[in-house]
Amino acid sequence: MAYWLMKSEPDVFGIDDLQRAGVEPWDGVRNYQVRNMIRDRMQVGDLAFFYHSNCPVPGIVGIMRICRAGYPDQSAFDPQHRSFDPKSEPANPRWYCVDVEFVTKFRGVISLAWLKRQPQMAECPLVQRGNRLSIMPLTEAQWNFISDHSQWR
DNA sequence: GCCAACGTTGGC
């Protein structure tokens, strides 16, 4: 089983939206490095932290579970969708998504500012300069370090 | 709202 961190802007789709929906496609990824992870590496049963980006307190707000492995991102085919990409065709899809299901919402935010101060997180792309991955793998040690901070949950 | 960092595009 693998561990992930997945970013979303709460103004667009936040942890509360996922809690309401239960299960949602994690669509709209338009970065090839991230596409490859979705398509080739994410498996049913993997766990992921839900990260709120581009908001007053960016950070980890909960946990979700991958409940469907990579499949073609339907939003790329829809001209009305904000993530529409005319270069992706159903016969030859360019973009992929997974389905995620809600597991837990933390009582507080495990903020990026706090994560940056933890030596255990120094190797995580999240805290490194210029990182632009909207989905990134975490080591088991990083996952356990964060989830063991139960005072946040 | 600003802007650094980085990815993509397209002319040549």
Add this chain to the structure above:
DNA sequence: GCCAACGTTGGC
């Protein structure tokens, strides 16, 4: 294949 221009991400 180079690289300038442009678009996007996302913290602050």
